[in-house]
Amino acid sequence: MGPKQRRAREKEMLRQDILDAARELFVTEGYENVSMRRIAEKIEYSPTTIYLYFEDKADLLHALCEETFARLANRTEAITKQYPDPIDGLRRGCRAYIEFGLKHPNHYRVTFMTPPPPGFAKEHYMREDSQGMRAYNCLRQGVGRCVEQGHFREKDVDAVTQMLWAAIHGVTSLLITKPLFPWVNKNALIDLMIDNAIQGLKA
Amino acid sequence: MGPKQRRAREKEMLRQDILDAARELFVTEGYENVSMRRIAEKIEYSPTTIYLYFEDKADLLHALCEETFARLANRTEAITKQYPDPIDGLRRGCRAYIEFGLKHPNHYRVTFMTPPPPGFAKEHYMREDSQGMRAYNCLRQGVGRCVEQGHFREKDVDAVTQMLWAAIHGVTSLLITKPLFPWVNKNALIDLMIDNAIQGLKA
């Protein structure tokens, strides 16, 4: 059983090489500005080799996004546990979300700013960003705690979560999309958004 | 001077035909899913003819966006004048903005959800969506009135405007990007977002 394991290990290594090359290119140049041929060139294999490891270009990106968003979910979970005051935790969680998006603009753009292609089953859609969903559920739990403790006037946990998500997504995505816009101080804008949303929610 | 005018008129008509064809295709199928060849086919001219009327595909889209966003700016201006209470006007303006985005998702997506391409001068960038900027300035004026009359605790007009913009952009863009997500009632979500943002701002 020697050679079989070795070959499996080598395959896994090449798979990782592909992912590494794709990540670097996607993150620095953006998904649609990177061709399969460029990725292949970087790993010094022929373009078709990539298709032996990934279904297509979208699949490649999907794997990278899951990877990246698992880290976001982990961090968010850690943060919400770290702060005993639920409102504090929520605030920090929102901050972490936005900072994550600004740090990985191309990943963020693809998962949260790209509509699903024409033909796209719902089940496939919900599984596609399961790590993103994990992060969303963290936020939901944080909101849930605030509602339970009677901090918020609005009691519909889903409504509040979605509104909060939309709010922090709004800053994140606008800052990514319009880097040349004459923003007031970015950090101040982020804080104002978070504080104001939570302030409005308070009972 | 007869034939010269006639020919100029015919050229203008063809230009409009191109715009009409492109608008319908872009709006229904999305910018990147429509090829120049498809547009040409629709108007029954060769693909290269389009380049006699527009610089490139982006220019074609740009013309359409200006056209569409001029309507948004007009509507927003009308609304803010219609309501004497500045907070009422602001609320309605936000509503109109979101509804506009949901009604023209592909236009909205291109102007507000697409980062500028690699090489892109700042001046060109600011002129590019001048009609979008007109709409933004409407919002700014609405916020300005509220601040003047002492309705808001935060006095920095630009900060508040940008936060409010990010908030309504957040709902708009998420609803466009994630149509299959299990949203709570969309209208309720929109209202919650607007009301909560303004509630948080109140002195």
Place this chain on the structure above:
DNA sequence: GTTTATGCTTAACGGTGTTAAGTGAAAGGA
């Protein structure tokens, strides 16, 4: 009536994601 200018088309370039077919070396069985 000849020449110039105009409006459009044909053909092509260099690129894209993706697939079908082929190749050469390593593994498995006798």
Place this chain on the structure above:
DNA sequence: TCCTTTCACTTAACACCGTTAAGCATAAAC
């Protein structure tokens, strides 16, 4: 050890894309 099969990979090609250079009629100008 030799033969066969399997496996990892490549070459060549398809069907598209945005865009441009060159050519070709027709209409205007003199």
